[in-house]
Amino acid sequence: MDLRFATFSEIDLDNRTFEIRRFAASTRLKDSLARFGILDPPWLQQKGAQYIAVDGFQRLGWAKENGAKGAVCRIFGQDCDIREVWSRRIEKKIFESGINLAEKAQIMSVLIVAFQSQEIPSFFLSGMNVSNRPDVPAKWALLSAGGTETLEMLASGAIAERAALEVAEWDERSRDSLLSVLKALKCSASIQVEIVEHIREIAVREQKSGADIIEAPRSREILMSGDLNHRQKTQALRTLLAELRYPRLSSRQNQFRRDLEALGLPSGIRIIPPPAFEGNNWEMELSFNGPEELRKIVHSARSIVESDRLDAIWRWDRRPGSPLPSAAARQKQDENKTTSNEG
Amino acid sequence: MKKIQAPRKVIVESSVAKGELVASLRKNLPGASFETVDRISDAVCCDPEILEVVDFRGRFMKSCPGTRHYHCCGYKILHFGTQCSIGCSYCILQAYLNQPNLRLFGNLGQMFGELSDALAQNRDSLHRIGTGEFTDSLLLDPFTELSRLIVPHFARTPNAVLELKTKTNFVENLSGLDHGGHTIVAWSLNSAQIRKQEEPFAATIAERIEAARFCSGEGYFLAFHFDPIIDHPEWKSGYARTLDRLFAGIDPARIVWISLGAFRFMPELKEIIRLRHPLSRIAYGEFIRGLDGKMRYFRDIRAEFYSFMVERIRRIDPGLCVYLCMENDDIWKQSFGFSPEERGGLSHMLDCAVKNRMHIGPFEPET
Ligand code: SF4
Numbered sequence: 001m002d003l004r005f006a007t008f009s010e011i012d013l014d015n016r017t018f019e020i021r022r023f024a025a026s027t028r029l030k031d032s033l034a035r036f037g038i039l040d041p042p043w044l045q046q047k048g049a050q051y052i053a054v055d056g057f058q059r060l061g062w063a064k065e066n067g068a069k070g071a072v073c074r075i076f077g078q079d080c081d082i083r084e085v086w087s088r089r090i091e092k093k094i095f096e097s098g099i100n101l102a103e104k105a106q107i108m109s110v111l112i113v114a115f116q117s118q119e120i121p122s123f124f125l126s127g128m129n130v131s132n133r134p135d136v137p138a139k140w141a142l143l144s145a146g147g148t149e150t151l152e153m154l155a156s157g158a159i160a161e162r163a164a165l166e167v168a169e170w171d172e173r174s175r176d177s178l179l180s181v182l183k184a185l186k187c188s189a190s191i192q193v194e195i196v197e198h199i200r201e202i203a204v205r206e207q208k209s210g211a212d213i214i215e216a217p218r219s220r221e222i223l224m225s226g227d228l229n230h231r232q233k234t235q236a237l238r239t240l241l242a243e244l245r246y247p248r249l250s251s252r253q254n255q256f257r258r259d260l261e262a263l264g265l266p267s268g269i270r271i272i273p274p275p276a277f278e279g280n281n282w283e284m285e286l287s288f289n290g291p292e293e294l295r296k297i298v299h300s301a302r303s304i305v306e307s308d309r310l311d312a313i314w315r316w317d318r319r320p321g322s323p324l325p326s327a328a329a330r331q332k333q334d335e336n337k338t339t340s341n342e343g
Numbered sequence: 344m345k346k347i348q349a350p351r352k353v354i355v356e357s358s359v360a361k362g363e364l365v366a367s368l369r370k371n372l373p374g375a376s377f378e379t380v381d382r383i384s385d386a387v388c389c390d391p392e393i394l395e396v397v398d399f400r401g402r403f404m405k406s407c408p409g410t411r412h413y414h415c416c417g418y419k420i421l422h423f424g425t426q427c428s429i430g431c432s433y434c435i436l437q438a439y440l441n442q443p444n445l446r447l448f449g450n451l452g453q454m455f456g457e458l459s460d461a462l463a464q465n466r467d468s469l470h471r472i473g474t475g476e477f478t479d480s481l482l483l484d485p486f487t488e489l490s491r492l493i494v495p496h497f498a499r500t501p502n503a504v505l506e507l508k509t510k511t512n513f514v515e516n517l518s519g520l521d522h523g524g525h526t527i528v529a530w531s532l533n534s535a536q537i538r539k540q541e542e543p544f545a546a547t548i549a550e551r552i553e554a555a556r557f558c559s560g561e562g563y564f565l566a567f568h569f570d571p572i573i574d575h576p577e578w579k580s581g582y583a584r585t586l587d588r589l590f591a592g593i594d595p596a597r598i599v600w601i602s603l604g605a606f607r608f609m610p611e612l613k614e615i616i617r618l619r620h621p622l623s624r625i626a627y628g629e630f631i632r633g634l635d636g637k638m639r640y641f642r643d644i645r646a647e648f649y650s651f652m653v654e655r656i657r658r659i660d661p662g663l664c665v666y667l668c669m670e671n672d673d674i675w676k677q678s679f680g681f682s683p684e685e686r687g688g689l690s691h692m693l694d695c696a697v698k699n700r701m702h703i704g705p706f707e708p709e710t
Contacts, residue, residue, distance in 0.1 A: 205627040249641045276631035
């Protein structure tokens, strides 16, 4: 590549063929330019009598705004293959520190056109930490095609890469609606993926779109709440989605909680079911501060443990929602027991 | 069932090229090209037109992969090949990515040798042996005629029964065989909706029942496996209808057992189903991770399936052996009112079913 001074009258700055936009404001470059000027020459390619910019759109714009006549640039010849120009442009971009997801999406959409999905050089993929699974480049390209709104959300730094790829194939309304929810919730990558997966699976099962789930009244109520902060909203949304994704398990868990409360175990005792009630490895946890308290807890728990009210928790055929024997009925039962024992 | 597409190319390892299996394939696949190679290496992607015949170096007899958490039926597997081209969306074989092509084991001599050795052990107990674990038992039978060798082998073995499990209606080769009442022909059944959506290339329910009737007419005993039972809207009426069709077409006295198994899968299968069967919704039920690491429906759902099915079957034939595949005591008790242990264990229950329906056993202790 030749190094030469090109004047702005020779450069078609409106041609954005090679532009990879950042979609996020950065003052770092502006500060550097103000302090040191252009340190790294922009790249141009000859197109007929003119040049088009390949790399350094912002540097060229800054120079022009500041009254320069032109800038020293590296020039690709007219006959240089477009794949070659793109390869160098992308390699340079990857080398610059910290490309964001919007830039990654744009780069992948260029690579997929320039090289076909299976032929993308592996050093580009590994340089950007992109999986070489055949479906992944296409997902990035879909995100890139999502337009300014999608790319701005990706560039915000609030969206996890895995979550973004998960929604790449969603319809536009669902994708943008979910990305804006994730941006607002500011939750961790693993929680984002959990939210996305739950929404996707509920939507597939109910033959709805992702947007239908996100925009349903109960979700909206959480997301629009003025009383909850973003952490509380995240937790409330996760609980709601878990309930929708696992309705019967959730109602069994709620039933179990109600049953335990109705049993009235002393406060230092907890009964812990096996995960998802699978198998029979139940646990009981006792919390106490010394022998006196332990004696008290065990004493007050004894009558409950020995009564058949406890068995009701293991009555799986009880429909969720049906109550344990009521307190009055229980009392009566206990009285009868006492009477018959006496008799 | 539409005839399956016959393999166009058969690749054979040279050490088994002269064997009986390859001879049958040559006879029944006149349009296929045959290529002989020293060794077939694992393929990277599946080619449905290829059938591989290898000199199998592993064990032909395997135990049913039970775990300590869930009751296992104590079944033995005669391993004669791998993969299946029926392509059910839920099929576990999709996860065996390193051997995606249809593959048969051509060293039949060794297979029968190992089988005979296994049967010679524990002569005082019953061996229940099946072939449909890593492939469909009858899918390639029109080309291999393997049933014509295996079925008579069991007829000569007093303390063993063979179970051929299939979703096809390829039963012609079973006609006229000397089975000695030692072979059970078994079909996996489902609701018509699941059949249509998740196993569209398998025989229809009507074809399976028709094939079962044919086998019954040939004197074979029968079994049916409602496995996988899949949660879907209207599942109750769907499974009830299949049961009604089954009992309308088949004399229950010919049925040795019916097994019930709710859909369960290795976690890796979920992504495979998503990629290969994007329209399938079966992986989005209420699955939890079971004690064996597999995904299973939340217990209340499984128990509801089983209680419903058991009750319907009991109405028709209270004496028919119904069992749960890979379930725990808790679910057994809720569905049947007893656990296998209370009836001597699941293996014993199945042995009793063989004795009661097929009149095989008990056997004299060895002296
Ligand atoms: S018939 Fe059985 S082995 Fe064949 S694809 Fe279906 S589940 Fe798999």
